Amino acid sequence: MPRPVVKEITFTLDGREVTAPEGMILVDAANQFGDVEIPVFCYEPKLGQPVGACRMCLVEIEGIPKLQTGCSTPVRDGMVVNTQTQRVHEAQRAVVEFLLINHPLDCPVCDKGGECPLQDITYGWGPGTSRFIEPKRHFKKPLELSPLIAIDRERCILCYRCVRYSQEVSEDYQLVLQQRGADSYVSTFDGHPYVAPFSGNIIELCPVGALTSRAYRFRARPWDIEGAGTICAGCPAQCNVELTVRDERVLRVLARDNENVDDGWLCDKGRFAYQAVHSDERITTPLVREGDELVPASWDKAIEVAGAALEKAGAKAAAIAGGTTTNEEAFLLQDLFRGKLGSSHLATRAGGEQPLDVVRALADPKLQATVPDLEFAHTVLLVDCDPIDEVPVWDLRIRKGVRRHGTKVVVASARPTALDPSAAATLRFAPGGAEAFLVALDAALSGDTGNLGGAASAAGSNATAVSEFADALRAAGEEVVIVYGERALRGSAGRAILNIASRLNLASIANAGILELPASPNGRGLREAGFAAGHGPGFASVATPGHGGEEIAAGLASGDLQTVWLHHVDPLRNYPNRPAWEKALAGAQTVIAVESQLTDTVAQFADVVFPAEAYPEKDGTLTHPDGRVQRLRQAVGHPRGAGNTPGSGVRPLWQVISDVARAVGFDEGAALAGSQVSQRLFEAVPFYTGLTLDAIGGRGLRWQDEATFDVPASEPGALDVPSGLPAKSEAELRLGTFRPLWAAKEVDIAPALQFIRAKQVVELSPADADARGIREGDRAEVGNGTRIPATVRIRAAIPAGSVFLAEGIAEHNSNVLTHGIVEVRRVGPGSTEPSSLPIQSQPAVEGLAEMPPSAGLPIPPREVAE
Amino acid sequence: MPYDPGDDVIVIHQPREGAASGTFRAFAATLKGLKTTFARVPEGTITINYPEEKTPVYPRFRGRHKLHRFEDTGLEKCVGCSLCAAACPADCIRVVANENTPDNRVSAGERYAAVYEINLSRCIFCGYCEIACPFDAITLGHDYEMADYNRSDLIFTKEMLLAEPLERTPLRTADE
């Protein structure tokens, strides 16, 4: 969709000529181009259309008798605006006095004090005194709007920001303004707690102290703290954040608006999971297994043991990286493995690898879409991924496109996604049918009816549905962005995506392309830094490609591989097929783990444990899924070990890898400083050449803007129809898994997020539930042989025959089930208490069943003081 | 060889010892001084026997800080707002606030100071904290005896600041 073209116009502001783009809102035009600040409360362009609720922004416009709100007036050519007249000043003073009538002015106890727009505007534009001596309105306070947010209704100035956010940005439709006039107050419509994946953003939006963070409550005041800009490494979205630091502790996470990455929003995981950084459960010293026990060891000893094990294993060593691994760590580690040990067994995800030419073609700069493209494209196609769980802020970005620019969303997935209600077309395939679906879609786009029928039924769908979906994909316009989950990339799926892209001609259309949603936060960076079995830094081919994730597991179990280095990964929790990984880790001679908590992997199998850095302690670069290289900057010091001596505790991981490299006699793979590693990385990856840490700065740089790398143009080729889905009997269901937003080890130990920890839930279609006599909230067992208990949730959008379980969670993880065909049995009645239902990250879109649990937020009676 | 100062040395001529003028000058100067001494004798002693006796201070003298409680409820007046820390030019106040709960009500507001520390070895006794305090919770008292053997003992905690200070500094009366 073409971005709007802007025309420059000239208007008069306080007697000066100012040039600004036509149609810009007066407040913004005055601020950016006229150097005049017009005070605002309710105006926030990120929330959509202005509402003009607070009247703070009144200005005088010649030719209009009454004062006008600057926040809702677009500038016109020749307009004459006065912001400094007596009338305007009087109006501003009157508005401030009016807003303060019911405001308690309890600034000393209010968390917003010192960073409060109401304070600032009162100082700047207020009358200084109030004539109001009558009693103010009183509410019970503070109340729990949700376990994360406290609400103080006395302080509210009724600017509507939070309500507009909930209605128009996050579209969870939970917050409303109840009553009228002076009785108005912000609440959820029936008083249930406001639990939603993005609820924390209203804390930052509220211009007064009415909505405050409970985790940050009374922790510090603005002059006690320092802000440290970095990026959140919680998921591939890599939102830009500013950490609030006091006494070397992270106390809060704020958004650092970058419209190319996050558009100024954060999800609640990113906003509150920082508490895990300072948890007592963190591992802060190296551990070495002696006998059956993991015992604390000195760094020298741990490095020596790890080095000896790697040296002994040589080419039989393997490494798996994920989580917050930086490009630098990945680069050093692959250098050590390839350069010294002669092993290319490097994996970043559970499944196998795509062929190198496909990997390269998928990374083709011409084919890369960007995050803003999600908002402005004609059509966004989601393939087998649900942004709200995997890259939450993209969900908001796509919603913004749909709401404001008429972008069409078409969803093809096994499990219904949160964007389904906004989608122009949805297509459900069977769990595991993503590859066949992509082949079928390619056939439908090319008109190859021969392949279409076979592939569509192999995907568990049918030819008509796929061709209708293909029509919907092309209907809105030529700018199409394809977002696909990395786990869809199996077999010929990569080639199918390339075929689809070339049939839609995406490479030559600006603002269109593909976006891969990697399985780990820095999935793209790891691959570009050369941490992959099939290629080196910059996708350079390697002589002997190594094993991917599944083969590493098999190799360890059979003894073909001896030692495995787990860098920020926990295969027992996050990879499918836990039994196979248990066998693999038990079979490995030495398991070297870089980990921050005593996970099952560490406690049962690790022989050497290096304490992992949390992301606020890291320095380095990450690469965003759209190719933006961003900097992680250290905000707090590393935790110290038991002796409290410097260097005894957590160390930078580039240093640890360097020390291990030295221990195995690979001095050229060791580094003396973190920035030196970055430098070497930028030199080794051809398309990073010319990058410097300074140039990347706080906003990141997309390497595709500067560099290209050559990918031979390929014509869409014929694809084989994948084999059909395994047969199942009437009583059985196909199992799909999904990773809830909250399935993260940081969430498990963050005190503020305990209420929302992901619990196992089995999602069933109404038909299958009826057939088994199962009702919403019942307890059921799912499995085939091995069974896991879960709470039942019935979702109308799930097609009969599919069932979904959560993966990546701490208890009753779905990865113990190794079979894709399962039975579901009711084992007992559930409780009708909504709070027994596990909270998932879906907003309430499918009726009451999806409502978050309600512990009852009392709706306050209005108490008028005597 | 010793250094020969040569012409650089200017010889100052002193009264010759034993000469009449010399003797006179020595005695006359002494007697002049003694005159002042004896003239003050009737006034009595001015020095005081510190530390047994202390100089009284003016009412607005700014000595060691005190934190206050409400007399009726016994709750602390300080709500931990940290405004004193913001006002302090020597950066010697540290406040960490916490939330009052029904079981643990410390102050009258929603929050209280869980940690309130003043580093008196840094404090310059300007009194800005007293001016900044919106609840009159902190005032500067009259105590100036704060010498200690250990620097870290000069960090006064909330308990020390709340404790009734030893009234060891006399206040100057109106006519003094």
Ligand code: SF4
């Ligand atoms: S709670 Fe805050 S954001 Fe919401 S209406 Fe009141 S002042 Fe505005």
Ligand code: FES
């Ligand atoms: S900012 Fe214009 S009316 Fe609120």
